[in-house]
Amino acid sequence: MSDRETEIILFDAFSQALKKLCRDDFVLFSTQKKKGPITHRIAMYIETGLDSRAYLCDTQFQIKGEKQTYTPDMIIHDRKGKATMAIYWQDGYLSAKEKEEARDFHREKRCFTIAFSLLPDKDYFLIYRFAENYTDYLHISREDFSEEVLRRCSSDEDILSDQLLFKLEKKRIRKKKEENSLSSAEDTALPE
Secondary structure (H helix, E strand, C coil), X not given: CCHHHHHHHHHXXXXXXXXXXXXXXXXXXXXXXXXXXXXXXXXXXXXXHHCCCCCEEEECCCEECCCCEECCCEEEECCCCCEEEEEEEECCCCCHHHHHHHHHHHHHHCCEEEEEECCCCCCXXXXXXXXXXXXXXXXXXXXXXXXXXXXXXXXXXXXXXXXXXXXXXXXXXXXXXXXXXXHHHHHHHCXX
């Protein structure tokens, strides 16, 4: 089986696990400390979905690199420990540092690497797919689990750019600050 075919099978197992998590275990999204329970449940669903004795899906599995030790949230590997897929995730958007670590892991270990953001206030999951020289961003709808590719960023552009969709938030904050300073300036002018 080619690497591309393996990636398709693994990504499908991940998508199905996410779907099952939303359908059967939505209560985990509302727990205060959700990282452990959600990671465990997705790993369990992935391993079951692969239905193969060739793959194991573990959480917090440390992998030594040349310069650092990596600890993806989930790792799919064979029984000899060779990583096939690494998954990182956050409750919100990944920081530049987290994206860089996932990208470095991908480059060093030549392992299919993705990350995802839950984004509780959105109707989609944001998926990051790391490749040698670029990162793909896509949305998976929470409603029907359809996939939509948003954009592909080169590695340099991705590190230098702000988080996807965060720019609007910053503009709104800046605008509100300007309105507040204008209204407070008007308030100080009233006592004449």
